[in-house]
Each structure stands twice: as structure tokens, then as C-alpha cells.
Amino acid sequence: MRELPPTAGLPLRLTDLRPGRAALAAHMARWLGVEQLQLECSGTAAMVVALRAMQRLRPQRDEVVVPAWTCPLVALAIHRAGLKPRLCDLAPNHFDMDAALLAQICNERTLAIVPTHIAGRVADVQASLEVAHRHGAYVLEDAAQALGATQDGRSVGLLGDAGFFSLAVGKGLTLFEGGLLLARDTCLRDAFAASHDDTIHADAGMDWKRALELVGYTLAYRPSLLPLAYGRPLRKALAAHDPVAAVGDDFGPDIPLHTVSAWRQAVGARALPRLRPFLDTTRAQAVHRVARLRQIPGITVFDDAPGQRGAWPFLLLTLPDEAMRDSALETLWTAGLGVSRLFIHALPDYGYLRDIVADTPLPNARAFAARSLTITNSPWLDEATFETICQTLARAAGAGHAA
Ligand SMILES: *Cc1c(COP(=O)(O)O)cnc(C)c1O
Numbered sequence: 232m233r234e235l236p237p238t239a240g241l242p243l244r245l246t247d248l249r250p251g252r253a254a255l256a257a258h259m260a261r262w263l264g265v266e267q268l269q270l271e272c273s274g275t276a277a278m279v280v281a282l283r284a285m286q287r288l289r290p291q292r293d294e295v296v297v298p299a300w301t302c303p304l305v306a307l308a309i310h311r312a313g314l315k316p317r318l319c320d321l322a323p324n325h326f327d328m329d330a331a332l333l334a335q336i337c338n339e340r341t342l343a344i345v346p347t348h349i350a351g352r353v354a355d356v357q358a359s360l361e362v363a364h365r366h367g368a369y370v371l372e373d374a375a376q377a378l379g380a381t382q383d384g385r386s387v388g389l390l391g392d393a394g395f396f397s398l399a400v401g402k403g404l405t406l407f408e409g410g411l412l413l414a415r416d417t418c419l420r421d422a423f424a425a426s427h428d429d430t431i432h433a434d435a436g437m438d439w440k441r442a443l444e445l446v447g448y449t450l451a452y453r454p455s456l457l458p459l460a461y462g463r464p465l466r467k468a469l470a471a472h473d474p475v476a477a478v479g480d481d482f483g484p485d486i487p488l489h490t491v492s493a494w495r496q497a498v499g500a501r502a503l504p505r506l507r508p509f510l511d512t513t514r515a516q517a518v519h520r521v522a523r524l525r526q527i528p529g530i531t532v533f534d535d536a537p538g539q540r541g542a543w544p545f546l547l548l549t550l551p552d553e554a555m556r557d558s559a560l561e562t563l564w565t566a567g568l569g570v571s572r573l574f575i576h577a578l579p580d581y582g583y584l585r586d587i588v589a590d591t592p593l594p595n596a597r598a599f600a601a602r603s604l605t606i607t608n609s610p611w612l613d614e615a616t617f618e619t620i621c622q623t624l625a626r627a628a629g630a631g632h633a634a
Contacts, residue, residue, distance in 0.1 A: 234457035235569035237478075238401040238544040239513045239609040243449040243502055252493035253500040259411055262503055263379075263386045269412040269423055270496070271431065272441075272489050274375040274397030275304045277410035279486060281393055282312035284419065284426035285342055285369050292342035292368065298328045299577045299596035301347050303482055305373060306578050310587045311486050314342060318578055318588060321595040324531055324549055324602075326350065329595065330358040341368040348377035348387050350573070350605070351542030352533050356382075356390040369393065369419075378403045378411075379510045380541045388413050393423070398499065400448055403544060404506050406495045407445040408487075434489035445495060454611050458567065466565050474575045477564075482583070510542060513608050517543035520608070523621055524548060529555070529628035545605040547573065550628050553601035559627035560604060568616055569607025576600050 256270040271277040282295060295309045299318040309316045319328040319336050326349040337344065344363045346354040356372060363370045370391030374380065378396045380387045388394025396402075398409030414420045451460035468477035475481050524532040524546065532548040535541050550556040563570035575581075577596035578588045606612075606620060 232458045232462075232567065233454040234462040234567040235454060235607050235609055235611050236401065236452065236457055236461060237569050237571040237605060237607050239403070239509075239607060240401050240452060240544075241404050241502055241506055241509050242452055243405075243445075243498065245449065247498050247501040248446060248449060250494065251497035251501075253497035254493075255406075255491070255496035255499045256411065258500045258503055262506070265386055265389060265413055267413065267420055269420075269427060270491055271395075271410040271412055271427070272437070272487060272491050273399060273408045274395055274410040275308045275486050276431070276488050277395035277412040278305065278308035278371070278373075279312050279488065280426045280430055281371055281395065281412055281423060282309060282314055282343065283430060284422035285371070286312065286314065287426070288418075288422055289342055289367070289369075292340055294340045295342055296333065296336055296344045297373075297578075298326075298345075298347050299579075299593040300326070300574055300599050301349070301373070301578065302375065302574060303480055303578060303581050303584060305345065306584050306587050307482060307484060307486060316578070316588050317341070318591060318593060318596075320593045321599050323595050324599070325595075326352065326533060326547065326599065327354045328358075330355065333358065334362050337362050337366050337368060339366060341366050343369040343371045345371050345373050346391065347373040348380060348541070350533060350547035351377045351380055351544050352547070353377070353380055353382050353387060353535065353539040353541050356387075360391055363391075371395070375399075376402060376544060377542050379506065381539070383538045389415055392416070393419055401544070403510075403542065404499060404502060405448065406491065406499050407441050407448055409491055409495070409499070431488050431490055434487075437487055437489045438492040438495075441495060442492065445498060462567055469565060474572065475581065478572055478575060480575055480581070484583075512610060513543045514540075516610065517546060517608050520546060520606075520617060523617075524624070527621060527625045527628060530624060543608045545569075545608050547603060547605055549599065549602040550604070550624070551602070555627045556602050556604055559624050563604075563620060563623055568620060569609055569612055570620060571605050571607075573603060573605050574600060
């Protein structure tokens with residue numbers, strides 16, 4: 232049995248794990264072509280550090296505007312920073328926020344707007360900038376899924392005022408968990424550094440835990456071992472009708488806030504030279520596969536606009552309705568082919584976020600959650616298997632049309 236991962240993570244090598252120390256933020260800053268980066272223990276931690284800093288600079292503001300369909304950790308990070316998430320519905324059949332709604336939602340309470348580069352696709356940061364700067368708010372880009380993506384040659388994360396990347400499992404380059412924070416101007420950079428010093432502490436126990444997890448990931452991240460590490464828990468959760476657990480969206484309220492050991496940084500620094508070629512390979516594969524998916528009537532697949540060069544961890548697409556999407560997933564989700572869902576719900580529909588996000592009408596976000604699925608862009612997904620996925624999708628979309 233072989234099992235493909237749901238996203239194209241850069242595989243680590245055993246030699247990456249040899250003893251050593253590095254300052255990863257400096258390596259990554261050079262790699263991204265940015266002046267400065269701040270390393271944090273997760274994307275979520277990066278967001279907590281950034282929002283606390285922003286609030287210290289604009290203390291009368293307490294709301295953070297996020298897309299209603301995004302990673303639940305985003306809502307938990309906002310809550311942890313002592314702020315309130317304000318949800319913006321998506322544009323129809325799109326992952327990005329509805330620009331007209333965004334303009335209505337923002338006001339003098341808005342601390343930050345968080346345009347989100349879902350699936351490595353570059354979101355419309357300009358729309359957020361216009362609204363944010365009209366109201367004196369910041370733009371904090373959520374580039375957790377978009378390390379390496381650019382617009383007009385500039386890295387995402389610096390299109391607005393600030394941004395963060397995730398180095399979690401499944402998001403390209405990984406330290407098992409990690410995050411990178413960047414800001415355009417020195418005032419915010421200094422505030423982020425001060426916020427880090429206040430919020431983040433060394434934790435030897437977490438260093439050991441993450442070190443062991445990183446070794447486990449390095450060993451298990453291959454199609455022959457992923458049935459154990461990923462497939463079995465996935466199928467168990469689906470059999471128990473728990474899709475939230477199946478995609479690993481079942482987060483607790485605890486957000487670890489600690490430093491990243493010099494050894495884990497060294498592991499990332501050793502893998503980093505392989506990241507550009509890996510992103511180029513996955514881009515070439517994605518461009519070709521997006522074109523194939525476009526031939527299937529009823530499927531919407533998300534791509535780069537002119538000037539954008541996104542990252543391609545997986546392909547994000549929608550079917551015409553939930554029944555068709557579910558019919559496609561019925562065979563594909565458990566087949567070990569790297570077909571999955573991204574976020575199961577719009578944020579208010581996660582039970583554990585009930586006290587954190589307000590339940591408002593969010594028709595487009597709920598429709599997107601119900602109609603979307605993802606196909607891994609791992610190089611381990613071969614052409615023939617991709618073609619069988621396409622045929623299953625065509626049947627699912629076509630059957631619905633006939634009915
Ligand atoms: C994963 C993710 C995060 C959180 O990053 P972690 O490194 O897992 O804490 C935030 N936003 C989005 C869109 C994500 O996919």
C-alpha cells in the first residue's frame with residue numbers, strides 16, 4: 232500500500248538531521264530576498280506576536296478582519312492576542328474575501344486586515360490595503376501556505392505592511408512546526424522584536440518534543456510509510472464521521488509560544504537549497520495539471536493571475552455543488568491518492584470556536600467549504616493516477632448535471 236500526502240512538502244533527508252546550529256531567519260531572508268525576518272515556533276505564534284505588537288501601537292483598536300473560510304488557528308491566534316475576529320465572507324465561488332463586504336466591515340475598531348494566500352494562490356492584497364489605510368488599520372498577510380510565492384517579483388508577506396509564513400508539516404519547508412514573520416518598515420519590525428521578547432520563552436521540553444517529531448516526520452514522509460502516519464488516522468476519523476479530525480483541523484485552545492532550537496534551525500537551513508528546485512518542479516507539474524482540470528465541465532480551479540507566481544502545495548478546486556463534491560470524495564478521499572479537503576467549515580461552524588467567532592450569514596464561505604476539494608501537488612502523484620482522479624471528478628460533476 233502506498234499513500235500520498237495531501238500537500239507537496241519538501242522531503243527531508245537523514246543527512247539534514249546531523250548535529251549543528253544555524254540562524255535560520257538570516258538564511259531564509261536571503262532566500263526570499265527580504266531585508267529581515269523573525270523566526271517563531273509556528274505561523275500561529277507569529278500571528279500572536281504580530282497582533283500584540285500592532286495593538287501596542289494602536290491600542291484603541293480591537294478587531295481583526297479575516298476571511299470567513301480560513302485556518303481555525305487564525306481565530307485562535309486573534310483570541311490569544313486578546314482581540315476579536317471579524318469575519319468577511321468570500322467572493323462568490325472564490326477563496327478570497329469579497330472586496331465590497333470588506334469595505335463595509337472595516338471601521339475605526341479595525342486593527343488589521345488579514346488577506347490570506349490560500350493554497351499558495353496570491354490573494355488581492357491591494358484591496359485590503361486600500362480599505363485598511365483609509366481606516367488607519369494594518370494589513371497582515373497570512374502567507375502560511377505560500378512560502379516562495381511572489382507578485383511582480385516581490386515576495387508575498389511584503390505586499391502589505393507585514394506578513395507571516397508557516398513552516399509546519401505539509402507547508403513546503405518544515406521544521407515540524409515553525410513560522411516566519413516579516414514587516415515592511417522598521418517601526419513594525421522593532422515592535423515585532425519587542426513583542427517576541429515579551430511573549431516568547433525558551434522551553435527545553437518543547438525543544439525535545441519538536442526534535443523527536445521532526446525526526447519522525449523525516450522517517451515517515453514517504454509513500455511507503457504514510458499509510459501508517461497519515462492514512463490510518465485519516466480513515467479512522469472518516470469512519471467515525473469526523474471530517475474535522477480527518478484533516479487535522481481539531482485544534483485545542485493551547486498555543487505553544489517558545490523559541491526554536493538552533494538544531495531545528497540547522498535542519499531547515501540544510502534543506503533550504505533544495506526548496507527552489509522543488510518549487511520549480513511542483514510549479515511545472517501544477518501548470519500542466521490545472522490545464523487538464525480546466526477541461527472538465529463544472530470544475531473551477533484556481534490559478535495565478537498575470538504578474539503572480541504562486542506556490543503550489545496542492546490544487547484547490549470547486550465542483551458545482553456539495554452533492555457532486557461529496558460524490559467525488561466518496562471514493563477519492565480514502566484512496567490514498569492525496570485528494571482531501573482544506574478547511575471543513577466556515578469559521579463559525581467549528582464547535583470549538585463558538586465562543587470566539589460570531590455566527591453571521593456567510594453564504595459564500597459556507598458554499599466554498601461545501602463545494603471545494605484539494606488534490607496534492609506532490610511529485611509522488613504520477614500522471615496516470617492524476618488522470619484517474621480527473622476521470623472520477625468528471626463523472627461526479629457530469630452525473631450531477633444529468634440528474
Ligand atoms: C497552517 C495555517 C496557519 C497556521 O500556521 P501554523 O504554522 O500551523 O501555526 C495560518 N493560516 C493558514 C491559512 C494556514 O494554513
